[in-house]
Amino acid sequence: MKEPFILSPSLLSADFGRLAEELDALEDAGLTWVHLDVMDGLFVPNITFGPPIIKRLRQKSRLFFDTHLMIERPERYLAEFRDAGADLICVHAEATAHLERACAEIARLGARPAVALNPATPLSAVEYLLPQLDMVLVMSVNPGFGGQSFIPFCMDKIRDLRAMIRKRGLVTHIQVDGGVTPDNTPALLAAGADILVSGSAFFGHPPYGERLRTFYAAARAEST
Numbered sequence: 411m412k413e414p415f416i417l418s419p420s421l422l423s424a425d426f427g428r429l430a431e432e433l434d435a436l437e438d439a440g441l442t443w444v445h446l447d448v449m450d451g452l453f454v455p456n457i458t459f460g461p462p463i464i465k466r467l468r469q470k471s472r473l474f475f476d477t478h479l480m481i482e483r484p485e486r487y488l489a490e491f492r493d494a495g496a497d498l499i500c501v502h503a504e505a506t507a508h509l510e511r512a513c514a515e516i517a518r519l520g521a522r523p524a525v526a527l528n529p530a531t532p533l534s535a536v537e538y539l540l541p542q543l544d545m546v547l548v549m550s551v552n553p554g555f556g557g558q559s560f561i562p563f564c565m566d567k568i569r570d571l572r573a574m575i576r577k578r579g580l581v582t583h584i585q586v587d588g589g590v591t592p593d594n595t596p597a598l599l600a601a602g603a604d605i606l607v608s609g610s611a612f613f614g615h616p617p618y619g620e621r622l623r624t625f626y627a628a629a630r631a632e633s634t
Contacts, residue, residue, distance in 0.1 A: 414629040418443035423609035433471040439619035450481035454554035461494035468495025492519040500524035551588030560589030572602025592628040
């Protein structure tokens with residue numbers, strides 16, 4: 411049976427003292443993606459990890475590394491993150507003066523290019539780039555910390571983005587990050603999202619296999 415969406419658990423909410431074991435547990439539970447939140451303390455008021463840690467984790471995991479760069483001028487480090495093992499590299503529209511150039515470089519390096527938009531950033535910031543993108547990440551909280559609540563107007567933003575993608579005949583994925591739970595999963599999917607990031611609402615409810623099934627069951631129940 412085809413799963414109703416991709417769940418990409420945010421490693422930001424995992425146990426940082428045993429990251430390799432956490433990745434093993436995700437694989438064992440049937441997850442295929444993991445969301446890597448990279449923060450520099452400048453673009454967002456928090457610091458997490460960078461290429462060296464991702465490289466070590468890549469050696470220990472077959473998961474798809476969904477790498478979200480919450481850093482200023484990400485174009486400086488794209489090659490390093492790709493070399494470290496990032497499969498998808500997502501940069502913020504607000505963090506670089508040359509967004510198209512950064513996305514073109516991600517594709518040239520062999521990773522999937524994606525752009526993230528903060529809650530108040532309009533869709534016009536990414537509209538013309540859509541044909542070049544594998545994914546657009548709609549931030550439904552202001553980035554920097556886990557455990558925040560979903561900002562309601564972001565639901566309309568997801569709907570508008572999906573309409574924009576359909577109108578242009580594209581297959582661009584929509585990812586949502588921030589306050590994602592089983593309770594709002596059906597509404598997010600109905601609005602047009604197909605990749606969901608969940609941090610504390612996922613890692614805070616082990617065992618992971620059971621939590622994954624809870625998310626999928628919520629989605630399927632709404633569609634029946």
